[in-house]
Amino acid sequence: MSSIRSEEKNYAKGKKVYALIDCNNFYASCERVFNPSLNNRPIVVLSNNDGCIVARSNEAKALGIPMGAPFFKYRGLIKKNNVAVFSSNYPLYGDMSERIMSILGQFTPELEIYSIDEAFLLLNGARSDVRACGHTLRDTIKRWCGIPVSVGIASSKTLAKIANEHAKKNFTTGGVFSLCMTPEDKIDLLLRALPVGEVWGIGRKREAFLKKNAIESVYDLKHASEFWIKKNLSLKEMRTVLELRGIECIALEETPPPRKGILCSRSFGHRVTSKQQLHEAAAAYTSQAAEKLRRQGALATTLFVFITTGYHTKKGYYSNALTKTLPAPSDYTPELLRAADRAVTELFRPGYEYQKLGILLSGIIPKSCRMPSFFESPQDCDRRNALMTTVDGINSRFGKTTLRFASAGTERSWKMIQSYLSPAVTTRWDQLPVVRASA
DNA sequence: TCTGGGGTCCTAGGACCC
DNA sequence: TCTGGGGTCCTAGGACCC
Numbered sequence: 001m002s003s004i005r006s007e008e009k010n011y012a013k014g015k016k017v018y019a020l021i022d023c024n025n026f027y028a029s030c031e032r033v034f035n036p037s038l039n040n041r042p043i044v045v046l047s048n049n050d051g052c053i054v055a056r057s058n059e060a061k062a063l064g065i066p067m068g069a070p071f072f073k074y075r076g077l078i079k080k081n082n083v084a085v086f087s088s089n090y091p092l093y094g095d096m097s098e099r100i101m102s103i104l105g106q107f108t109p110e111l112e113i114y115s116i117d118e119a120f121l122l123l124n125g126a127r128s129d130v131r132a133c134g135h136t137l138r139d140t141i142k143r144w145c146g147i148p149v150s151v152g153i154a155s156s157k158t159l160a161k162i163a164n165e166h167a168k169k170n171f172t173t174g175g176v177f178s179l180c181m182t183p184e185d186k187i188d189l190l191l192r193a194l195p196v197g198e199v200w201g202i203g204r205k206r207e208a209f210l211k212k213n214a215i216e217s218v219y220d221l222k223h224a225s226e227f228w229i230k231k232n233l234s235l236k237e238m239r240t241v242l243e244l245r246g247i248e249c250i251a252l253e254e255t256p257p258p259r260k261g262i263l264c265s266r267s268f269g270h271r272v273t274s275k276q277q278l279h280e281a282a283a284a285y286t287s288q289a290a291e292k293l294r295r296q297g298a299l300a301t302t303l304f305v306f307i308t309t310g311y312h313t314k315k316g317y318y319s320n321a322l323t324k325t326l327p328a329p330s331d332y333t334p335e336l337l338r339a340a341d342r343a344v345t346e347l348f349r350p351g352y353e354y355q356k357l358g359i360l361l362s363g364i365i366p367k368s369c370r371m372p373s374f375f376e377s378p379q380d381c382d383r384r385n386a387l388m389t390t391v392d393g394i395n396s397r398f399g400k401t402t403l404r405f406a407s408a409g410t411e412r413s414w415k416m417i418q419s420y421l422s423p424a425v426t427t428r429w430d431q432l433p434v435v436r437a438s439a
Numbered sequence: 440t441c442t443g444g445g446g447t448c449c450t451a452g453g454a455c456c457c
Numbered sequence: 458t459c460t461g462g463g464g465t466c467c468t469a470g471g472a473c474c475c
Contacts, residue, residue: 047461054461070460088461115457203455234467236455263463358462416461 016248017123017130017153017180020160021104021137024148024168026117027055030096031086033146034425034433042083046071049267049416050087087418091400095426099145107137112253120157120252134176153178157250158243159187161200162218166190191219191244201240218244258364259296264289265358269417271310272354278307278344280409285359286340287405290333291395293361294388299329299370301363303336305343310355318352328373329365332384333391336361337407399428 023029027045032038042059046052053069063081065074071085078085097116104111110122123130134151141149152164159179167177179187197207199218213232215221222244229238239249264285272278282305293300306321324339340359372381391403423431 049459049461051460068460072459075459118457201455205454236466257465260465261463265462267461 015155017155018157018160018248018252019121019123019130019134019137020114020152020157020164021100021119021121021141021149022152022164022168023100023117024150025055025057026097026147027086027088027093028057028060029147030089030093031084031422032057033096035422038084042081043086044071044074044078044083045086045088046420047088048418049269050419051267054088085420087421089422089424091424091427092422096145096147100141100147100149103141103144104137107140110252110254113256120160122252123153130180131176131178134178135174138175149175151176153180155180155246156243156248157252158200158240159246162190162194162198165198188219188222191222192217194218196221199240199244201236206237258298258366260364261360261362262289262292262300262364263358263360264292265306265356265360266416267356268354268414270414271313272414273352275344275348275350277409277414278348278354278357279341279407280412281357281414282340282344282359283337283405284408284412285357286336287333287408289359289361290331290336291392293364294331294392297367298364299331299367300336300361301326301329301365302361303339303343304360304362305340305347305358306360307344307347307354307357309352313353313355315351315353318349320347320349322347329363329370331367332388333405337405341407 025043028043031043031045040059041057042063042065043055043057044053044060044065045055047054050071053065053067053071053074056065056067060083063077063083065077065083077083093116101111101113101119104119104121108121108123110124112120114120123133130153134153138149138151141147150164150168152160152162152167153176154160154163163177163179167173167175170177179190194217195207196202196210196215196218197204199221202210202221210216210221213228215224221241224241229241233241242249266281266285268281272281286303302323302325304321304323306319308319309315309317311317322343324343326335326339330336372378394403395401423433425431425433
């Protein structure tokens with residue numbers, strides 16, 4: 001045993017070692033942290049508008065509730081089995097995610113935050129063997145944040161993903177699984193049991209194509225002929241194949257590349273027919289997108305608005321979109337609101353039942369590259385910046401919509417349905433959990 | 440009837456991810 | 458009755474140029 005350990009140490013010294021930390025059933029686990037009565041009880045978390053089931057606890061999975069299933073189809077099963085139901089609580093999940101990522105950041109700076117519940121990190125130069133590192137990370141996150149995670153370790157990101165899945169599904173691993181020291185034939189044994197669609201980067205369509213060409217398992221893909229791959233697959237998929245062979249092609253991205261567009265779109269809670277309500281929704285989404293834009297220190301050159309009706313409505317289907325080029329790149333909400341307003345006026349057709357509206361800010365440039373316009377005074381510019389900084393500051397301190405533009409409406413009858421929302425226990429003073437001492 | 444070849448740029452749509 | 462939202466990248470095809 002000890003010789004394996006020391007070998008692992010040497011391995012870690014010579015070659016890059018990737019770890020993928022992935023939170024188990026993240027949204028469901030977050031709900032559990034502040035509500036221990038949910039332990040061992042099945043949980044599902046719903047998408048926006050309470051439409052689909054987007055997260056399930058292990059107990060809910062065991063009941064046969066599939067990922068992405070429409071909520072209404074499973075109401076009966078959910079009621080019968082006393083499944084706890086939640087609307088997505090992004091303030092809570094986002095905050096929990098930040099806490100977990102900061103723990104990982106303390107462990108190593110070589111960290112890529114891949115999504116709200118996943119991060120890659122490099123374990124090069126790890127002081128002890130890599131599996132022990134994995135356990136340390138897992139235990140620390142569980143103790144400090146209450147979230148269970150799985151750790152997969154391998155010589156490429158794609159293999160680390162596979163190792164992570166294995167850790168998650170097999171309780172004997174204790175939540176940590178490393179492929180670093182696994183002999184090639186043992187790895188192949190594992191890959192033979194995985195359908196090719198389970199590998200990172202191969203989706204439904206490609207899986208169907210590959211299967212038609214007798215590539216059924218991840219193992220088959222790994223050992224497909226180079227000639228065939230070059231002829232039939234894209235460069236991206238070629239990289240996946242090489243990664244499966246343990247050759248790293250997808251590097252760690254420590255600093256996320258700047259966003260190319262900022263999208264804010266949402267289905268309405270109820271069908272919208274009035275122009276006024278469309279204007280309000282557009283204003284609300286634009287304000288939100290503008291805030292994101294400022295947070296990343298950027299300006300937008302164009303604003304794109306799209307609206308669509310539902311598919312099966314009385315007057316039929318209508319979908320349209322419009323791009324507005326701003327007079328100058330901007331992050332100033334009132335300016336963006338004006339553009340959105342004009343677009344909605346042009347797009348609106350009376351009589352339709354609208355289902356969704358979206359705002360896309362694009363042509364994103366860093367604020368430092370801004371060319372001052374000929375017609376504006378520096379004082380004007382300072383005043384605008386100060387105003388936006390103040391609004392953002394107040395909203396970040398006292399809650400997202402403390403200050404908002406009147407054009408975004410006050411009744412907001414179009415807003416999304418969240419019937420099962422838990423309190424924002426970690427980000428709102430007024431929603432802190434109350435602990436009552438028992439007598 | 441016959442009608443070059445090669446390059447760039449842009450856009451829409453598809454595929455994938457979480 | 459009721460089926461999410463926010464991203465990225467690639468590719469094919471058209472427009473245009475010489």
